[in-house]
Amino acid sequence: MVEPRDMSCYDYYKACTEEYGEYYCQQHFGKFFTNTRIISDMDALAGYFRIELGLQPGDVYSVFMPTTVQSIVAFYALNKVGVIVNFIHPLLPPDVVKETVTSLHSKGIMVLDILAKKYTEMINELDLPVLVCHSSDYAFLAQKAAVGLGEAILKRAFPKFKQREEYLKAVNRFRKANVKSHCDCDKTAVYLNGGGTTGKSKTIKLTSRAINEIVYRMSKLDRIHQPGLEAEVIVLPLFHCFGLSVAMHMSMCNGVRLIPMMQFDAKLFNRLMRQYNVVGFVGIPLMFKKLMEEKHFDGPWLKHFRIGFCGGDDAPQSMLDEFNAHIEKWGGVGRLRQGYGLTEVGSVCCVCTNEEFKPNSIGLPIDGVKMDIWDDDGNPMPVGEIGELVVAGPTIMQGYYTEDGHDGEGLTADENGNLWVRSGDLGYRDEDGYYFFTGRKKRVIIIAGYNVYPSDIEKRLSELSFVKEACCVKGFSTAGKPIIRLFVAYNDETGDREAYEKMMLDCIEQNFSKFSLPKDIVELKKLPETPLMKVDFMKLTQNSPSEPVYQPTGDEEGGILAMIS
Secondary structure, X not given: OOOOOOOOHHHHHHHHHHHHXXXXXXXXXXXEEEHHHHHHHHHHHHHHHHHHOOOOOOOEEEEEOOOOHHHHHHHHHHHHOOOEEEEOOOOOOHHHHHHHHHHOOEEEEEEEHHHOHHHHHHXXXXXXXXXXXXXXHHOOHHHHHHHHHHHHHHHHHOOOOOOEEEHHHHHHHOOOOOOOOOOOOOOEEEEEEEOOOOOOOEEEEEXXXXXHHHHHHHOOOOOOXXXXXXXXXXXXXXXXXXXXXHHHHHHHHOOOEEEEOXXXXXXXXXXXXXXXXXXXXXXXXXXXXXXXXXXXXXXXXXXXXXXXXXXXXXXXXXXXXXXXXXXXXXOOOOOOEOEEEEHHHOEEEEEOOOOOOOOXXXXXXXXXXXXXXXXXXXXXXXXXXXXXXXXXXXOOOOEEOXXXXXXXXXXXXXXXOOEEEEEEEEEEEOOOOOEEEEEEOOOOEEEOOEEEOHHHHHHHHOOOOOEEEEEEEEEEOOOOOEEEEEEEEEOOOOOOHHHHHHHHHHHHHHHOOHHHOOOEEEEEOOOOEOOOOOEXXXXXXXXXXXXXXXXXXXOOOOOEEEEEO
């Protein structure tokens, strides 16, 4: 693969694929699109952003979209003209979207029509140009008619945006635009919302260089053998660094035919595997688990599976073994292995491979990336001792977003001036250099691959007058699925509990993603405390489905007053 050198992501994609000639690089509703067509769309859309909107290098533009052909094209188009892409979760509450767009000074927003209804008023309040995408933009003519009927109904269902432009019209209008590529690979390319190394949500700045380096180094593990003839399904969202860097950009640079899927559907995924020579998939453990539970995940098409990356959450070794047994049964050479990464380091920094792995290990650092284990004071820990996982190398972030544009926020310099990311996660290294993850130092709960930040929720709930104390922790449903469990103590023991619960749920729903909503609300007289008089969230956390929900012991104050599931 071509070395990244000093390229934008757009230029790197083109450079990596020049040797392939013309091939199919995208697929939508069974319709295939060549790289020539998709690059033409990128160039045309870049013309719209640069000429019509007047966007300049360093400006910010928000992509409020699921994973679609349009959102992929938009990333490269914006990257070509040096505009920072602000990816936003397409299901966030309107007020949160508004705050994100305004706080990052975005100069426009891109939306998908079928998700736009409840955001119309909010977007009009922003008074920004809106680029509206339709599911029919890349469909066959016959499909356009069917999908278009639904879109016509949608247009009548909600008010028009003040400054509305249709995606396809914008692309076609600027087909002949000749916009030069703006290459500054060390300037911020994307804003991604992550947890920060303290567990508090922050905006992470990544450069084109960092994203390209991930692709270059990860691609050494495996490559596409037949460009355009081998496909990968992409369902991870682009606001997720793993989805942007590995699932999308690495696949594009490797000559894959990408099949975007807006929402994971195991039955559809298995059908795609049977029909379209799917050789790889990047997903979270829950997705792979659901694939195996689907009755059609069995057959000779599994022999094609060669490339698999699993991240976003801990993957039990038993699940990996079960998945690999399915692939091996049909002669597939691919194996799903454990790895580790975070947004602050460009996604992946450590992986197991077929040749180099140990059970339960997160593997070895990828080429060019340094890892270590530190104590709280930044001193290296001996082999076998648990400490904080830290990462350095060309893939790490510029830092967290600050109003004054300062770089380096959230990074730690060692005595030699090397910059490190302190992950907030705990682990150790064995005598062979393999790393093992042992737990999360920072308070982040992962639900279906999405980060939930308990401290943010607790702070918001503490603003409610009737809440004395609140603590969000990880728990499990009766079916064994991870959930958010909320423990709460009220100021008024005689208040209307039903009304309290509704107000808390409304508060969370209005300010956070749907994955932050608790499935259980447990009322206690008093929450347990550590010796330092802080709420003991570790005691309240349910670490496995077999572990019981917290019950106060005889020597602790309070008791369970109510539990609502």
